[in-house]
Amino acid sequence: MNEISDVSGQYSRRTIDIVHASLVKRRRAEKRFQLYGLVSIVLGLCFLVILFGSIISKGYTAFQQTFIGLDIYFDPQLIDPEGRRDPNTLMEGNYDRLLKNAMSSLFPDVKERRAKRSLYGLVSVGASFDLRAQVLARPDLVGSTGRVWVLADDDVDMFVKGQLERTGVEADRRIKDNQIAWIDKLEAESRIKKSLNTAFFASGDSREPELAGIWGAVMGSLFTLLVTLGLSLPIGMAAAIYLEEFAPRNRWTDFIEVNINNLAAVPSIVFGLLGLAVFINFFGLPRSSPLVGGLVLTLMTLPVIIIAGRSALKAVPPSVREAALGVGASPMQTVFHHVLPLAVPGMMTGAIIGMARALGESAPLLMIGMVAFIVDVPGSIMEPSTVLPVQIFLWADSPERGFVERTSAAIMVLLLFLIFMNGLAVYIRRRFERRW
């Protein structure tokens, strides 16, 4: 009897107690699981913040550039010995000497050759071209003396911005003790200033960080995107229209669809191989040109545009088509006069997203030679050029310290374009979205 009640007591305890005992554990497991999810989202967002944070913190300084104020005597002996203010003679003047003279007069006690060379090295090699441009623009400067702000060398620039060490083993430092002393003296005489880095936005690539800019790459990107847009938009829209509105459902169109879906997943570098083998080696189109880049990117973005275009067409209700057909329009008229205008906003968002992807793409462009070092700003789609992401790739590879901040700044510009494009796509979608 006792035994039985014991057993039954165990039984009754078991069910409810097991539930009770396990409930705490299960609730804890529930909380833990929920926490994992939250942690992983926070982790993902953390990566985003670290990515943006590190790029912005490294790059924001690139928008400013260090200048050195020198009292330059535009010595007629050096730049205009004949005194005729003739542009041709002015072109050939020794502007480098002007800079050196100005530097020497600031630091008269620097006599030794090595020291002199490192003193002159404080000024960028581009400064003499600047001086020449100034004199050519205003020939009356010849013979006068004036405070001119000239570009500082990238090491000086980095030092002034606090990105080079002041202490440590001198041999390991880019900037030596005597140079630090000179810079300090220049700063004490307020001959050092930082102002907007116009060269970064206005010039092409250069081996010297202080002279390098993104304008060439921006123009290259623009031309490449123009080619891509000009080809992929009409072709993609036409393909979408055919597949969605006219194509019979048969093996052939299935085959086309499978191809389009596969192309959307082919690694981008393979498109680069295609461009190299077909457009450059077979058709002999010029290497490094935005034309070939645009063609390759067209083939890459076509699937995106076609898929987006088809879903935009699919969203147009059949009643629109039936109404048009009912009043006697031909199928072609139905599509082009009634369905397409309603689908265009959706197609546009797809196209903009495809373009944004093309703008950020770089791997296939390496294959077709757009990595060449090109200083000139391209003027047409046939001229060699580089694009913004490839410029970033090139600069990221450069050993000079000054290119790190320029790379980050170029990335900021690229991301700004991308944010703008994606914002535009969202705006168009919101503005023209239609619920049937």
Next chain:
Amino acid sequence: MQKSTLLFLLVLLSAAAYFIGRRRSLQVAGGTVRSLHSLPNYYGYFAALWCGIPALLVLFLWTAFENSIVIQLVVSALPEELSSVSPDRLGLLINDIRNVASGVVASETDPAIEAAANHYLELKEMSNRLLSLLAISVAITGAAYARQRISKEHRARNHVEKSVTIFLIACSTIAIFTTIGILLSVLFESIRFFQEVPITEFLFGLDWSPQMAIREDQVGSSGAFGAVPLFVGTLLISLIAMFVAVPIGLLSAIYLSEYAGSRFRATAKPLLEILAGIPTVVYGFFAALVVAPFVRDLGGRLGLDVSSESALAAGLVMGIMIIPFVSSLSDDFINAVPQSLRDGAYALGATQSETIRQVIIPAALPGIVGGILLAVSRAIGETMIVVMAAGLTANLTANPLAAVTTVTTQIVTLLVGDQEFDSPKTLAAFALGLVLFLATLALNIVALHVVRKYREQYE
């Protein structure tokens, strides 16, 4: 006449043909538009098409063949001692002639080459003139023919629509041509590569050092083309990427679709998706500049020997890039699991996490696996991150702290810079491209198959 000018002129002529055709149709109709078969616009389009398309075809064909014919003519006019050289030398010679003709080389040129360059320029000039004449006359003839065809009964709309249909079909087949182009371009060069390097050595060889000798007697002159270290490196980095992306992506998808309130979801989801829109070159820079030094320092502090270009750094960053990819695909599949399954589990007394782990995830698993396969194929094909953050030396190792190289990195290093197209070094890149294409293609087909099959189950 420049080709661009000619093109512009042809467009203008077509526009003119449009107006002529339209006017003609109104004339024919005698004021009553209703008596025409089609609307007057269609007669305009009809004329414009007849004007533009044949002329454009002429322009296109001419441009395609012009260069080789002109070069043939120039070569056949060369003096004997210049033209009777080996094909390689002849190629160089032609290049010289072209350079001189475009004014690139100004100093000290062979008078024979200069003469040839002049001949080349003359021929080009003549060909341009002929082309302009031909194209414009074809355009005008076409327009005249179309104008003469226009009558009340003429079915202009049907003709125009037919041509538009042809255009639409042509556009939709470009995807096929692209696939064929990819296949042919990598296949042909790969076949040339495999004629020099046996395919078994390429697929199973353990040594990769694609340096080719400039001189015969150079040290290490014969390249080794065993691609196994590259495959292993690629897989290692992809594996690390998946270790980062799959848990984070999957758990965030679960949280976003099951736990998060709609407000939180509406902000967190697009923020995570920003990660997918960032250009890969930016990730590469981030990996090389921030993550790799961080990993190296951390390893140094722990007493590990981490190389400055470790597989770990590249894999980590690639994983970050793939997170949104995994999360949005998983999100789709988790959302597709019907509510009735959840309600059933709750009715049995399961907690929410138990429901997710034991009901929803198993139900969504095939789809999630398909999504992960797609993510793997993306990791294998990813280029910029590994080019910038992984090493260049082929290293057969499974150690994530060592530098490894990948298929895509090698393609880039082999093909960037000076290249000649008959050395195994450059051809090897195409063979690697073929492997990459086939591997990702197979993965994608399997993944798409799984995804599609699963999607239909609940619909």
